Structure formats: C-alpha cells, structure tokens
C-alpha cells in the first residue's frame with residue numbers, strides 16, 4: 001500500500017527517470033569522436049591570443065549534453081542545451097575548466113571553443129561573463145569556429 005507521504009517521492013523519482021530518459025542514449029557524454037583533433041584546432045587558433053601555460057589547465061573536464069531545451073532558443077528553434085537546476089537553458093557553461101557544452105551536431109556549431117576560452121581565461125584570472133571586456137579573445141573564438149568548420153569538425 002502506498003502512503004500519502006510516499007506519493008511525492010514516487011512522483012519525483014518518476015520525473016527524474018523521465019528527465020534522464022528524454023534524450024535517449026546521447027544525453028551526457030564525456031567525449032565526442034574527433035574531440036582531440038578539435039581541441040588541437042582550437043588551441044592553434046587561440047595561440048594567437050593566449051600563451052601555452054594558460055591553455056594547459058591542470059584539470060579540463062568536458063561534459064556534452066544532448067538534452068533538448070523545453071523552450072525555443074532566440075531563433076525560435078528547439079535546441080540541445082545545458083539545463084541548470086532552475087531550468088534555464090545554455091549553449092554551454094564553464095565553472096573554471098569544468099565545462100558543460102550542448103552538442104549541436106559539430107564542434108563548430110557547439111559552444112566548444114567558447115567554453116574553452118572561458119576555461120583558459122580563468123587560468124589567467126580573467127573573467128568576462130558578459131563577453132565585453134576582451135574582444136580579441138572572443139574574436140579568436142569566432143576564428144576557431146571557422147577553423148573547425150573548415151576542418152570538418
């Protein structure tokens with residue numbers, strides 16, 4: 001017999017399992033095929049604005065999200081996203097070099113280079129959450145995405 005007290009727990013467990021299952025087998029991954037090559041392409045471009053030390057974090061962790069955001073992005077499309085505990089969707093999030101990135105079909109289309117830049121900037125004790133303090137860094141991100149596209153990544 002199910003007590004009333006157990007019901008919310010049961011509902012919560014059901015919601016959790018639904019959330020875990022909604023993206024099939026591609027919800028969270030720690031590496032994508034070609035990731036090492038993509039990282040090399042990005043680092044080569046970033047070498048124009050960053051030194052080797054800042055691009056060598058002690059611990060770099062990348063988690064790929066395949067979850068689809070429940071509400072449309074600015075362009076009206078439903079996209080994969082990193083969804084924070086409050087339900088807000090992001091293309092990616094960086095906590096230092098602990099990165100979460102939504103997989104959007106290629107490295108160039110995903111916020112891979114962008115979140116890597118946040119990581120490398122954190123190595124230099126630079127923060128730029130609104131992306132307006134270091135324009136040369138964000139130009140390098142655009143250049144890296146172009147290089148990734150040209151490399152078919």
Ligand SMILES: [Zn+2]
Nearest residue numbers: 114118129131
């Ligand atoms: Zn950012």
